[in-house]
Amino acid sequence: MSKNILVKAIDVTKNYGHFCALDKVSLEVTRGEVCCIIGPSGSGKSTLLRCINLLERMDGGGIWVNDELVGYRREGDNLYQISDVEISRQRRRIGMVFQRFNLFPHMTALENVIEGPVHVLGEQVKDAEERGRTLLERVGLAEKANHYPSELSGGQQQRVAIARAMGMRPNLILFDEPTSALDPELVSEVLDVMKDLAASGMTMIVVTHELGFARNVANTVAFMEAGKMVEFGLASEVLSAPKSARTAEFIKAVHS
């Protein structure tokens, strides 16, 4: 595998009972690049993200992050499921930002950001706090450090969630429709933070309906439908000159 590939998903398959949510989906993300996943609701975009950080176990195929097989250990001709502790270790370097923020409501913004560094990575509280404040400053929320999530707007909560993900010093951050739960006027403040993050060289996989963001920021775009990867390629090509008629239709529908 090329040294610059950070995420490689090959033929990932996921079934819920008889329903096939992911059907041999493949994807590749280069280090430092942004990949946007678009597609209609129910097409398996969230499921793919959740397989990457092991919130779901795939039924077939494989995902490698940083050349490490996710969820399994290979020994000779056998694949062993790794232990829960090993899974936790693999997840540490993969941040995730959810549609509904999922901040810890009993902790302040700063406490949310330092929770992982202190209680998972074992950093000193003082160091973590200092870095946590820097991260909050970076997402424009330095003065909200001691506010509880319930005292923040949706856009502010999502920016704290991004700072929380960055607190773990991830190699990769997954975004699952990060702006879909926001009031329209709050969308841009979150997208701006994500843009900065991309510019700083963070590798990101972003499920989004914001095609403008995809056009401006993404290096590659994947279009999924009904559990299949319909089209995957350079952002400019997929968005401006899609090869598949379904992709073209979807892009047109989102724009109108």
Add this chain to the structure above:
Amino acid sequence: MTTATTALPIAVDQQYEIAHLKLVPKRHVGRMIAATVVLALLAALVRAFSVGQIEWSYVSQFLFSPAILAGLYNTLVMTVAAMTLGIVLGVVIAIMRISGNPVLSSIAIGYVWVFRGAPALLQLMLWFNLALIFPTMGIPGLFEFRTVDIMTPFVAAVLGLGISQGAYTSEVVRSGLLSVDSGQYEAARTIGMTQMKMLRRIVLPQAMRVMVPPIGNEVIGMVKLTSLASVIQYSEILHNAQIIYFANTRVLELLLVASFWYLFVVSLLSVGQHYIERYFGRGSKSIRSAV
């Protein structure tokens, strides 16, 4: 209509002019009658007690007597011990129940079924009389002791009360765990927390908000439930009051002394519960505005 806004003018005819009318408050006749009746009954009750054959001097004499205070102390010790055991078991059983491991969750269901199914008094007596079926206990070859030596009234009462309490508390803990949004579990996992750390740092603190009121209720219930231990000769407050009135025949006076102390302890606990609720409600809007 001289407003600076661009709102449409609203016509105000005479029939809509009510600012000059006099406001007559609503009369609560029913409420007044009810209050009068209740107050009269209360006065009759107070009078009955004051003219009844109660020697109030005995009440005040025994209120702070060493035997009563020692009983009070034992009641508190038993409450803390039994409730601690109950909460620990409750958390363990609740986590076993939702663990997804069929063996563990079956054991948890069986535990709740058995220990919620028999009266606490009966369970207490079972533990106390355990020596009848297991004269000795221990690990053969390693250590062994006579059951009567360790199954003191204290130990039997802690086990009987704590284990049956654990069955109830586990249901409280389980409802608390279920009240935490699945997104919280996922967020905790994505920052690499292990199962135990997630429960301890993220899930339980949030579940506490739901759990504290019913557990407070259970602690208060336990204060009074410890009186069952008098049956197996544990020297809690009711037991000691009984010993005194067996000697001096001042039954009602001593029962009043015990009642006073129960009421006192329960009142203190209610105040404490308020502060604990406020602590675990931090970050939550509804509690905040209520304080």
